[in-house]
Amino acid sequence: MNRAAVLTGIGSRLPSRAVSNDELAASLDTSDEWIRSRTGVGRRYFAAPGTATSDLAVGAGARALASAGDPAVDAVLVATTTPDRPCPATAPLVAARLGLSGTPAYDVSAVCTGFVYGLATAAGLICAGIAGRVLVIGAETFSSILDPRDRTTSVIFGDGAGAVVLRAGDPAEPGALGPFDLGSEGEGGDLITVLAGGSRQRLSGVEPGPGDHYFTMAGKKVFRLAVERMSHSARTVLDRAGWKTGDVDRLVGHQANARITRHLAEELGIPPERCVSNIAEVGNTAAASIPLALDQAHAAGGIGPGDRVLLTAFGGGLTWGSTVLTWPVIARPGDGPHETDPHERAGVRR
The missing domain is CATH 3.40.47.10 (Thiolase/Chalcone synthase)
Known part of the structure; x- marks a missing residue:
């Protein structure tokens, strides 16, 4: 095989509201020490009311495209367990909001393995010559499906998004995804x-x-x-x-x-x-x-x-x-992974 998928851009987004262990412990039969000792989690981020998975995906995708130095891609893949709706897929909406309307876009559903499955799918598109550049996003608003009374799950998960841009390249160059x-x-x-x-x-x-x-x-x-x-x-x-x-x-x-x-x-x-x-x-x-x-x-x-x-x-x-x-040389424009939620800027709090 003389064609490979090469990492060329990366970006991420987190909601602006950090939720500490102490805040959760106040409503659960638990403590900061219990959570840290069993999970390693000290805090997590929850999206504000009115914010959806696509909002975080767009933020991460935009940063990855800026990092890659080229806003054009041939496909958009969104790996998520928490799509905006059961139907349609979230990826076409994300593509449209990124100015990529008309670009093929679809979701990948493999829960926590979704991003790796997305990378493999994107690599297949590139190696087959179907696409030259692919945006792969992993995005979740897990807070939307957590039982706030269940300390075994509600203390572990958080919301966020990360994205990469892959381009066609040589299997021997830095950034090329291996087997x-x-x-x-x-x-x-x-x-x-x-x-x-x-x-x-x-x-x-x-x-x-x-x-x-x-x-x-x-x-x-x-x-x-x-x-x-x-x-x-x-x-x-x-x-x-x-x-x-x-x-x-x-x-x-x-x-x-x-x-x-x-x-x-x-x-x-x-x-x-x-x-x-x-x-x-x-x-x-x-x-x-x-x-x-x-x-x-x-x-x-x-x-x-x-x-x-x-x-x-x-x-x-x-x-x-x-x-x-x-790992290749990758530009990282911008000031960090956090995104101020527009609903929180308006004074709404979760």
């Missing part, structure tokens, strides 16, 4: 789920229960499976790329839980100082977690040109996936 490994296991679909709202529930003839519209997760089983599937997937792509674990300068796993990241690094034999983690500052942002972590690390100098980077994720479906790249 991919993707997988799924539908038998475990009930471990990470929202029971109500789809055709299964609507056509069952049974009214949904009071908590069926909220996100649920079987934490202990998910913990074990996440480490197992991500470590196996990561080793697979390292073997395909001809890398050893000692060659990895930065491990960027899905920011599910600080303990999962730690166990994953131990399983792979990668020193903890080589792990990129932002879960303490933003929580688990699902499909947005990897691009958001990459953008923040890039801005802070935690990832630099020439670094060999391993990406791996695990999410509902069950799904998992990994890829590698050598």
